Amino acid sequence: xxxxxxxxxxxxxxxxxxxxxxxxxxxxxxxxxxxxxxxxxxxxxxxxxxxxxxxxxxxxxxxxxxxxxxxxxxxxxxxxxxxxxxxxxxxxxxxxxxxxxxxxxxxxxxxxxxxxxxxxxxxxxxxxxxxxxxxxxxxxxxxxxxxxxxxxxxxxxxxxxxxxxxxxxxxxxxxxxxxxxxxxxxxxxxxxxxxxxxxxxxxxxxxxxxxxxxxxxxxxxxxxxxxxxxxxxxxxxxxxxxxxxxxxxxxxxxxxxxxxxxxxxxxxxxxxxxxxxxxxxxxxxxxxxxxxxxxxxxxxxxxxxxxxxxxxxxxxxxxxxxxxxxxxxxxxxxxxxxxx
Amino acid sequence: xxxxxxxxxxxxxxxxxxxxxxxxxxxxxxxxxxxxxxxxxxxxxxxxxxxxxxxxxxxxxxxxxxxxxxxxxxxxxxxxxxxxxxxxxxxxxxxxxxxxxxxxxxxxxxxxxxxxxxxxxxxxxxxxxxxxxxxxxxxxxxxxxxxxxxxxxxxxxxxxxxxxxxxxxxxxxxxxxxxxxxxxxxxxxxxxxxxxxxxxxxxxxxxxxxxxxxxxxxxxxxxxxxxxxxxxxxxxxxxxxxxxxxxxxxxxxxxxxxxxxxxxxxxxxxxxxxxxxxxxxxxxxxxxxxxxxxxxxxxxxxxxxxxxxxxxxxxxxxxxxxxxxxxxxxxxxxxxxxxxxxxxxxxxxxxxxxxxxxxxxxxxxxxxxxxxxxxxxxxxxxxxxxxxxxxxxxxxxxxxxxxxxxxxxxxxxxxxxxxxxxxxxxxxxxxxxxxxxxxxxxxxxxxx
Numbered sequence: 001x002x003x004x005x006x007x008x009x010x011x012x013x014x015x016x017x018x019x020x021x022x023x024x025x026x027x028x029x030x031x032x033x034x035x036x037x038x039x040x041x042x043x044x045x046x047x048x049x050x051x052x053x054x055x056x057x058x059x060x061x062x063x064x065x066x067x068x069x070x071x072x073x074x075x076x077x078x079x080x081x082x083x084x085x086x087x088x089x090x091x092x093x094x095x096x097x098x099x100x101x102x103x104x105x106x107x108x109x110x111x112x113x114x115x116x117x118x119x120x121x122x123x124x125x126x127x128x129x130x131x132x133x134x135x136x137x138x139x140x141x142x143x144x145x146x147x148x149x150x151x152x153x154x155x156x157x158x159x160x161x162x163x164x165x166x167x168x169x170x171x172x173x174x175x176x177x178x179x180x181x182x183x184x185x186x187x188x189x190x191x192x193x194x195x196x197x198x199x200x201x202x203x204x205x206x207x208x209x210x211x212x213x214x215x216x217x218x219x220x221x222x223x224x225x226x227x228x229x230x231x232x233x234x235x236x237x238x239x240x241x242x243x244x245x246x247x248x249x250x251x252x253x254x255x256x257x258x259x260x261x262x263x264x265x266x267x268x269x270x271x272x273x274x275x276x277x278x279x280x281x282x283x284x285x286x287x288x289x290x291x292x293x294x295x296x297x298x299x300x301x302x303x304x305x306x307x308x309x310x311x312x313x314x315x316x317x318x319x320x321x322x323x324x325x326x327x328x329x330x331x332x333x334x335x336x337x338x339x340x
Numbered sequence: 341x342x343x344x345x346x347x348x349x350x351x352x353x354x355x356x357x358x359x360x361x362x363x364x365x366x367x368x369x370x371x372x373x374x375x376x377x378x379x380x381x382x383x384x385x386x387x388x389x390x391x392x393x394x395x396x397x398x399x400x401x402x403x404x405x406x407x408x409x410x411x412x413x414x415x416x417x418x419x420x421x422x423x424x425x426x427x428x429x430x431x432x433x434x435x436x437x438x439x440x441x442x443x444x445x446x447x448x449x450x451x452x453x454x455x456x457x458x459x460x461x462x463x464x465x466x467x468x469x470x471x472x473x474x475x476x477x478x479x480x481x482x483x484x485x486x487x488x489x490x491x492x493x494x495x496x497x498x499x500x501x502x503x504x505x506x507x508x509x510x511x512x513x514x515x516x517x518x519x520x521x522x523x524x525x526x527x528x529x530x531x532x533x534x535x536x537x538x539x540x541x542x543x544x545x546x547x548x549x550x551x552x553x554x555x556x557x558x559x560x561x562x563x564x565x566x567x568x569x570x571x572x573x574x575x576x577x578x579x580x581x582x583x584x585x586x587x588x589x590x591x592x593x594x595x596x597x598x599x600x601x602x603x604x605x606x607x608x609x610x611x612x613x614x615x616x617x618x619x620x621x622x623x624x625x626x627x628x629x630x631x632x633x634x635x636x637x638x639x640x641x642x643x644x645x646x647x648x649x650x651x652x653x654x655x656x657x658x659x660x661x662x663x664x665x666x667x668x669x670x671x672x673x674x675x676x677x678x679x680x681x682x683x684x685x686x687x688x689x690x691x692x693x694x695x696x697x698x699x700x701x702x703x704x705x706x707x708x709x710x711x712x713x714x715x716x717x718x719x720x721x722x723x724x725x726x727x728x729x730x731x732x733x734x735x736x737x738x739x740x741x742x743x744x745x746x747x748x749x750x751x752x753x754x755x756x757x758x759x760x761x762x763x764x765x766x767x768x769x770x771x772x773x774x775x776x777x778x779x780x781x782x783x784x785x786x787x788x
Contacts, residue, residue, distance in 0.1 A: 006588040014582060071659065071753060072674045147394075155398030157608045159645030169618035181591065183616040186584070255616070256581055256609050257643055265581050300585030302574060312585070313577050 005173065005180050007297040013186045013255070015293025016193035017043075020248035021270040022277060022285035023197060024241035030217045030280040031234045034123055035131050037138040040267030041145040042242045045114060046249025047258035048149055049107035050160050054099040057083050098163045100254055107250045108243055115242025119235050142263060150260040157257035162188075167254075185254050192251050196244060197286050203240075204282070213237055217280075272320045278333020288331055292316050376706045377492035377787025378468045385440040385705065387412070387692070388469030390460050390484060391498065393448040397476035397604050399639050400684045404474055404498055405446060406677055407685035411692035414672075415442045422672035426665040426721035427693060431700035438699060445469060451476060453483035460484045464491050470705050471496060473691050476604075476684065478502030478551035485514035492787015494707050496691035499684045501603075501635055503554035506735035507776035512784045513707055515714055515734045517694065517727075518687045519767070521555035522775055524634045524654040525562030527740040527762035531652060536597065536630055538567035543595035545586055545610060547602050548575040555601045557775060559634050563599075571595045576606070583610040587617050596624040598631045607633060608643035615647045636743050638682050641755040648745030648755065655741045657686040657723050658758055666723040680753050690722045694729075708784040725764065732771035733781060740767050 021043055028036045060079035068076035084092035095102070122141065126134045161167060162185040170187065173180030204210035216223045216230040223230045249258070256262070273292055277284030298304060299315035311318075323330060380386075389408045392401035413419045417434035424432050436442050445467040447459030456475065463469040464487075472488050473496040475481040481500035488495035489511040497505060497516040501524070506516050532540075542563055546552040552575070560570050571593050576586050587610070590598055598619060602610045614620075614631055622629040636653035659670045659680035669689065673681040681689070694714065702709035715731035724738035742760040749755055769776070 003589055003592055006591070007585060010584045010588055013584065068750070070751065071680050072671060076751075150394070150398065155394075155402070156639055157605050157643040159643065161645065169616075169621075181618055183618070185616070255584075255613075257612060257645075259605060262581065265579070297585040302572060302589055305574075313579075 002173070002178060002180055003301070005178070006182070007301060008294055009172070009180070009182055009186070011294025011297035012190050012290060013293070014296060015290035016190050017248055017252055017266065018270055018273045018293050019286045019289025020193055020196060021245055021266055022273040022289050023200060023282060024245040025270060025274050026277070026280060026282050026285040027200075027237055027241040027244070029274070030282070031213060031237045032123070032127065034126065035134050035138070036123070037135050037267065038118065038142040038145065039245055040263030040265075040270065041142040042111065042114065042245035042263070043249040043266055044149060044258070044260065044263030045145065046107050046111055046246025047160075047253050047262060048153060049110055049246060050100050050103035050250045050253045051153060051158050051258055053103040053106045054096070054160055057081065057096045057099050061085070100160055100162055100250065103250045104247060107246045111243040111246030112239040114246075115239035116235065118242070119238040123238070142267070146260050146263065153260065155260060157259040159257050160253035162254035189251050189255060193248070196247060200240070200244065201282065209233065269316060272316050276320050276323050276330055278330030280334060281330065281332040284330055284332030292319065295319060375786070375788070378464065378470045379788075380440055380470060380705055383440055384443045385437055386467055386469050387442060387444045388447065388460065388463035388467065388472040389444055390447040390449055390456060390463065390472055390474040392451045392476045393446070394450050397451050400476045400499060400604070400637070400682065401449070401474075403639065403682045403685040404476070404688040407673065407681060407689040408444065408473070408692060410673060410676060411689045412442045412444055415692070415696050419676070420672050423665045423669045423689065423693060423722050426668050427697070428720040429697045429701070431697050432693065437696045438703070438705070442696070449475060449477075449480050451480060453479050456480040456484050457487050460487050461491070464493055469493065471695050473688060473695070474498040475500055478505055479549050481505050482509045482550065485509065485511050489513045489782070489785055492707060492785045494695060494710050496695050498688045498691065500551070501555065502551040503558065503775050504550050506733045507554070508778035510733050510779055510781050512711060512734075512782045515691070515694075515729060517691050517736045519654075519656050519738075519740050520735065521551070521558035521634070522769055522773070523740050523767040524555065525558040526767040526769075527654050527742050527760070528559070528632070528634060528652065529562040529566055531742045531760050532563065532632065533566045535652070536627070540568040540597050540627070541571050541595045541625065542568050542597040542599050543571050543590050543593050544573040544599045544601055545583065546573060546575050547578055547606055549578055551603065552601045554775065555634055559599055559601065561775075568597070576602070576610070578606065580606065581609055583613040584617070586610070587613045587619070590614075590619065591617065591622070594624070596627045596629055598629070600631065600633050602633075603635055604640060605643070607640050611644050611647050611651070636756060637684065638753070638755055639684070641745060642752070649747050651745045652759070653743060655743050655756070656683045658683065658741055658743060658756060659753070660758060661723055663723060663725070665721045669723065686723060693722070694719075707786050711784040730771070733776065737764050737768050739764050
């Protein structure tokens with residue numbers, strides 16, 4: 001029983017990342033009609049916002065310690081972060097320790113900016129082109145962004161730990177008299193995802209801006225004829241979608257150390273999530289994200305793998321095939337999308 | 341120095357080469373067609389460095405490439421000479437190889453067998469490389485080794501740790517300086533026994549490809565010989581990034597040791613996940629839960645950060661070794677690049693020097709002459725003490741290091757500490773050991 005609950009928790013965690021990326025993808029597809037294969041790269045850029053802030057906070061000055069030597073036998077150069085020099089070792093150290101949560105503040109403007117530049121600089125020229133062209137150009141962009149990150153940050157994973165206070169484990173089963181030890185940060189990540197998803201839905205549901213965007217998603221031409229600059233709103237939505245992917249990346253860094261190809265690792269799965277959830281359906285993307293995350297976790301269990309070897313690697317695709325065969329519009333997709 | 345070995349096999353082989361030479365007298369004439377693949381005719385000789393320049397092992401590949409460039413510089417008489425000064429063989433004089441200036445071309449393996457074969461093929465056919473070296477994955481190394489055998493060039497393996505490279509997939513034209521899974525197990529087992537006792541239950545998570553399989557087999561056999569039991573062996577996809585689904589079952593498995601047969605990004609993520617799930621703080625069967633990473637590298641340790649503290653594993657070489665050769669290499673590499681070399685850099689630098697030295701001693705670039713010069717060659721001064729290139733399988737035998745993640749690192753390079761230098765005799769095995777059975781070394785192929 002403990003093992004099953006643990007896998008459900010794991011699934012919710014994986015599903016949180018899938019759902020957040022798929023949510024952004026769906027926002028872009030629903031508003032601009034663009035299939036954005038660079039969305040995984042936005043997730044990666046978000047993660048590297050955390051890396052960048054961590055490096056900024058660790059910027060140091062050097063002093064020479066004559067009593068020690070470096071690996072070549074020269075006097076050792078000791079690095080002291082400016083933050084620790086300015087704010088004292090304790091408070092300065094705490095600021096560095098909280099680099100990942102602080103990176104959220106850093107990532108929001110960066111990601112909105114990246115999204116804006118990407119949309120205005122490249123993607124707007126492909127609105128009226130076939131989806132295949134959009135996929136090719138955005139996939140190419142993803143590779144370029146990936147290589148740029150590799151050039152500046154290298155190919156190895158970079159440690160970006162959670163703050164010490166959130167780095168341990170907690171017993172989630174204590175309330176029901178069970179022993180379910182689970183990492184604190186993963187719980188934080190799940191609630192963060194729920195918060196973001198809730199925030200996006202509330203924004204679209206309860207604000208005038210969101211209402212106009214939803215109307216534009218339903219009938220862009222009519223909204224335009226009413227004198228509303230729907231294109232500008234959609235551009236802003238692209239920026240918001242980029243920010244969602246970026247924030248998902250920022251908060252994911254303590255779970256798995258960021259590396260330059262992490263976006264590609266998530267991209268294909270997230271597209272499957274979008275298709276299973278229903279192209280253009282925001283609730284569908286979130287539901288499918290969590291659902292497939294849980295299924296993937298269960299498929300990794302030894303008991304399941306011993307029955308069907310290799311199922312952990314194909315489960316998501318098997319489910320996608322079944323869904324598309326039986327319900328081409330996806331779980332919550334509109335009729336007409338992906339089916340005649 | 342190479343010792344004369346007048347075995348029947350060697351005499352027959354030498355006779356065969358000599359016989360082939362007599363039968364094909366045009367080989368010895370200046371106007372003849374090439375006697376072997378890519379026979380250098382001008383004032384230069386080209387080596388092919390085939391390393392991962394993209395993909396998850398790109399940082400290892402970058403370090404390999406630095407070492408190759410340093411080796412070429414030293415072979416051509418530049419720099420401080422590095423380990424050429426400490427190498428027991430004195431055939432190399434800093435005037436290239438056989439008087440020809442060394443040039444090189446590079447290829448990107450992408451850590452994919454097909455891409456690695458394609459780039460090696462291109463370097464052989466288009467660039468005229470007479471020797472291919474590099475790699476950062478056993479799958480890649482085995483694929484390229486097979487290609488080099490077919491093409492008739494020498495393959496000096498880079499980073500490859502699978503038993504199969506010099507086991508069932510061994511080839512006469514291929515040579516491995518790096519150690520292997522069996523040797524890791526043989527080195528680690530006594531240390532694990534002293535640290536954790538003989539009554540332990542291990543759970544293996546293993547990368548699902550040739551390297552993972554043979555390492556898992558080797559470590560399980562070595563630990564079971566101590567009295568440990570193995571509760572489970574779980575294969576994980578090479579492309580996996582989040583290992584939480586595989587770590588969670590460990591918690592309730594009854595295991596008190598987790599063995600991570602993972603490398604590179606896989607190891608960084610699986611170890612991070614294991615630590616996140618509190619495995620290191622657990623007490624199971626009345627014992628502290630332990631994690632073992634059988635194959636360590638400094639670059640991986642850097643990725644895993646504080647998670648490696650106190651965790652044991654094995655490594656081929658480490659920059660803190662105090663022998664003359666290692667110190668010379670660290671000084672040379674560190675002065676040029678500003679940081680110490682990794683084990684990947686060390687093994688590829690050694691392979692380049694060993695190839696060049698073999699050509700000098702053989703007096704020819706002909707692969708069969710090089711094979712002859714390397715088989716049974718014993719040398720010293722390249723780190724790890726006296727080393728033997730065994731004739732039967734082309735595997736190097738030397739001391740193996742057991743290392744531990746350092747608790748209080750003094751610098752960003754000071755991540756691992758050597759806890760044991762396991763003597764060569766302790767990690768040696770018979771050429772027909774069951775873990776290395778199958779396949780044939782065959783005979784050298786000179787190509788054209």
